[in-house]
Amino acid sequence: MKTKQEISTEINMPIKQIEVNGTNLAYIEKGIGEPVVFIHGAVSDFRTWLEQFDEFSKYYRVISYSRRFHQPNKDPNDYSVYSRALHSSDLVEFLKALNLKKVHLIGHSYGASIALMAALDNPGLVGSLVLGEPSPFTGILSEEGMSLLSEQKSGFDEAIRLAQNGNRESAVRQFLNVIVGIDILCLLPEEHRSVVLENAETLLPMLENYYDSPSVSCVNLKKIGADPDNT
DSSP, rough: OOOOOHHHHHTTSSOEEEEETTTEEEEEOOSSSSSEEEEEEOOOGGGGGHHHHHHTTSEEEEEEEEOOOOOOOOOOGGGOOOOOHHHHHHHHHHHHHTTSSSSSEEEEEEHHHHHHHHHOOGGGEEEEEEEEEEEOOGOOOOOOHHHHHHHHHHHHHHHHHHHHHOOOOHHHHHHHHHSSSSSOOGSSSSHHHHHHTTTTHHHHHHHHHOOOOOOOHHHHHHSSOOOOGGG
């Protein structure tokens, strides 16, 4: 694994760190103005959003952080606490620690579901939400959606088996294949593939709790207001 200094040199940006919820979260930021916080998905870290930084930072204060357990945060002693609820709590405390209000949250996949949970629990902190393919919440899935979820689970079970046997790269390959539908790992540019594999250890704890869905329904989704200026 790369050190924090090696990653900082690689991306040519200083890496900051802040303590929240009993852990230290690494993050990068650029620009001034209204805050935009990016939340990465599975087997990734704050480097996911580097290509968005230059453009967004022309107009906003852009922040991307690495979720608990993800590089370059310190390796944990216990992955068993990995859950969407914990990551959502971390996000809320991260926003509060940086004194960010009416923040624009942009999340992808697992990170999108975390952003949604944070907004549901603390709507006053969030100015707008952009959710790219959030991980599923069973409470709002149709019968057809539940059927598709069953197919997905079968593919993830194979990824879990591979990870449990120590085949981390094969497990990541299987996971991404289920998500995308093709062997995308071999098609990724080397810098993106490197980020994914450096975070491969987080795949198993995530998948083991992947379908532990918090209570999300169409009723409580209405708690999240939408500012017409931000839609």
